[in-house]
Amino acid sequence: MSLHLQRRARAVDALASAGIDFLVAGRQDHINYITGAHQLWTAGARPFGPVCTLNVATGEIFLLSTWDEGVPDDIDLDHLHGITWSGAIIYQRLAATPGIAAAQRVGIDAWSPGMAGLLSAVAPNAEIVPADDILLEARRTKLPSEVDAIRAACAVAAAGAQAALVHHGTDAQRLAAGVEAMALAGSSTPAAEPQAEGNIVDFSCIRSHYEGGLGRTANGAPPAARPHASLIAACVPGATGHDLRLAAPDGDWLVRGLGMGFEPPVINSRYGAHETLEANMVVSVSATTGAEYARDTVLVTESTPEILSPEEP
Amino acid sequence: MSNPPTGAAAELELDVGRLRRERYAKLQAQMAADGLDALVLLHGPHVAYATDCLPIAADATHVSANRPVAVVLADQSQPCLLGGDPNGLDVDPHPAVWPDIDEGAADLGAQLDAILGQSAHGGRVGIDLMTGAMRRTGVLSAADITDAANTMAAVKLHKTVDELACIHQAQVRTSAAMATVQEALVPGVRRSELAAVFLRRLREEGIDANMIDVIFQPMARRMADGPRTTTGHLAFPTWSGDPVYAEGDLIWVDAGSDYHGYASDFGRTWVVGRPPTPAEQRCFERWLAVMDASYEAIVPGATFAEVCAAATAADAAHQPHGERPWMPHFYLVHGVGIESAEMPFLGTDNGPDFDAANTLEPGMVLVLEPAIWDDGTGGYRSEEIVAITDDGWIPLGGGHPYDPFEVPT
Incomplete structure (x- = not known):
């Protein structure tokens, strides 16, 4: 089964288990997870709107896309809705979507007062509930092909970091060299904002829907002595956020999920003490001690953690 | 037929202080016209309009994870900025929040209750977006919520x-x-x-x-x-x-x-x-x-x-x-x-x-x-x-x- 259909099956199972019979998604990462569609990347988070609907019982999907370029074959042209600028058309389409009128529980991945009113009108019998947590829970552990995609994205980010580290210009010039190298290596879309400040760099990208990234300090310590080494070692199945706090160095640190972009859990000195790591989760692990910063992308395995980002730079 | 037009705009010079003042005055006037006690803004361009804390050009998932939040109170001389980088801005700075996770959304709710005071209880509050975590943790659940989209659309239509x-x-x-x-x-x-x-x-x-x-x-x-x-x-x-x-x-x-x-x-x-x-x-x-x-x-x-x-x-x-x-x-x-x-x-x-x-x-x-x-x-x-x-x-x-x-x- 193709990767996006495996992912969709996970999402459908999770939604069904939560008693949600209809999903209205507006966040691109959730839409990518479910549909596998390659849509144009834009920076920044959009306002909430109904970009994709999923009838949980039938699996029927409608996707906002004027064309089938980048859309997997399992979503036919007659299940694409063209871009619209009309609120009336958005309403008519939603109202005509099979299953929504009778839905009892409609899941949404964000909320605005205007959209809440619209959804109440088209699903008059439904409770409108947030479902972002259900989808993110389903996304938390990664399939083998997802890990491969993350590893490939890490290699692209490493090309950017390397170019910025060896460049001897200003920080702005090093950033320019880094984003140029990343584009040549396979991604013109950043995950986080690239960083080059003094001898510290951090580069990340989204490549074919998946994030990869790493951070380095020029002339920093060898891998085993980097600021986040103790945190990486602590990323084992069953480790809690509290365990990670005990393993963390003095200074800023963050362990957070990574997959189709930034994902939960978020574990730092303030949040996430109750979270528990599982095998096949992928996390970004970063820490700063003194003047040294390091970040890597790490796969939690049944044995020792596997670092997916290249050791060099 | 025409070459691409050129001309007058080359003389336009950005005055950042004036940009901020004029936008903020427009926002206050529109809030009064719309009968709003407060605006709570999470959408990056809206936050920038109110505070001049500029949006980050990164993936949506990163931008939303620890996004800054702007709060504009009627008749207050400057906006509140939760998170973001307040350095050099004319804002009342507040701690960062993580509105996508439940713990962070709860923090945001507590901050909003403190900033909004009585307006959090029955006041007319315009908001542009809520995360699932904000819905789960009951952020602004006692306020009279309305969509901020119309207020923002009105102020941004005519450019300064x-x-x-x-x-x-x-x-x-x-x-x-x-x-x-x-x-x-x-x-x-x-x-x-x-x-x-x-x-x-x-x-x-x-x-x-x-x-x-x-x-x-x-x-x-x-x-x-x-x-x-x-x-x-x-x-x-x-x-x-x-x-x-x-x-x-x-x-x-x-x-x-x-x-x-x-x-x-x-x-x-x-x-x-x-x-x-x-x-x-x-x-x-x-x-x-x-x-x-x-x-x-x-x-x-x-x-x-x-x-x-x-x-x-x-x-x-x-x-x-x-x-x-x-x-x-x-x-x-x-x-x-x-x-x-x-x-x-x-x-x-x-x-x-x-x-x-x-x-x-x-x-x-x-x-x-x-x-x-x-x-x-x-x-x-x-x-x-x-x-x-x-x-x-x-x-x-x-x-x-x-x-x-x-x-x-």
Whole structure:
């Protein structure tokens, strides 16, 4: 089964288990997870709107896309809705979507007062509930092909970091060299904002829907002595956020999920003490001690953690 | 026929203090008109409008994870900024929040209760977005919530002089980066190589916020050979992987980047490695005629419908089926500002009644993007930006050549 259909099956199972019979998604990462569609990347988070609907019982999907370029074959042209600028058309389409009128529980991945009113009108019998947590829970552990995609994205980010580290210009010039190298290596879309400040760099990208990234300090310590080494070692199945706090160095640190972009859990000195790591989760692990910063992308395995980002730079 | 317009906007100079003061005063006035006690803003461009804390040009998941939040209270002299970097801003700073996770949303709720005081209990509060975590943790559950979208749409529709200066700068710098890219467009080059040049050059032009994965889309010469569409018309702009361009390929270019939170919109048509054929050049000349007719019709007080009618009439001789000279899933004109596409929209699927009911007003910014298509030949599409003045319009950016197409003398 193709990767996006495996992912969709996970999402459908999770939604069904939560008693949600209809999903209205507006966040691109959730839409990518479910549909596998390659849509144009834009920076920044959009306002909430109904970009994709999923009838949980039938699996029927409608996707906002004027064309089938980048859309997997399992979503036919007659299940694409063209871009619209009309609120009336958005309403008519939603109202005509099979299953929504009778839905009892409609899941949404964000909320605005205007959209809440619209959804109440088209699903008059439904409770409108947030479902972002259900989808993110389903996304938390990664399939083998997802890990491969993350590893490939890490290699692209490493090309950017390397170019910025060896460049001897200003920080702005090093950033320019880094984003140029990343584009040549396979991604013109950043995950986080690239960083080059003094001898510290951090580069990340989204490549074919998946994030990869790493951070380095020029002339920093060898891998085993980097600021986040103790945190990486602590990323084992069953480790809690509290365990990670005990393993963390003095200074800023963050362990957070990574997959189709930034994902939960978020574990730092303030949040996430109750979270528990599982095998096949992928996390970004970063820490700063003194003047040294390091970040890597790490796969939690049944044995020792596997670092997916290249050791060099 | 016209060369790309140039002129007056070059004299616009950004005064950041004035930009902030004038926007904030407009926001306060609109809140009073809308009867709002408070505005709570999470959408990045809205936060920037209220506080000048600029949006980060990163993936949506990163931007939303620990996004800054702006709170504007009626009659308060400055906005509250939760998170973000308050250095150098005229804001009341508050700790960062993580509204996408339940613990962070609970923190946000507590901060909002403290900032809003009595307004959190029955006050009229406009908000533009809530995360699932905010819904789960009951953020602002005791307030009288309304959508902030209308308030924001009203204030951003007419630009201040500093907003025009920002759009002008965004467009000038994006155009400068694209001039280098066009030199790199030779047979055998890949899309990723052009993107690399563009992203480097943008930063060299002082822009670190690229807002859309830059588009160099090779166009099939016949619609039937391109992607299938819901409109039966063109597919543009699509995701297109990493094609290698060959001599004679027809490339439609589209890019947008931010200068001080304001978007550029660069559109051009290029041909790889050779001059345009006479048939391709004719498409360009039809496009110029549509632009000239549109420029002529753009005056304060004109209805959207009048501009659309003028543009349509200019190409009517080439349209046996009465089609309009723009892509049916888009528009003849869209606005630009803190969003890459915002009101005014002319010629959309909002329909003729909408276009007849709305008029151009001073301070509106228009991106003209007609598109000409001659099936079998291909087509021509470029974009130009103008700002409506009291008695006409001025170009923003502007002057970027139409090479390799030639403007007839």
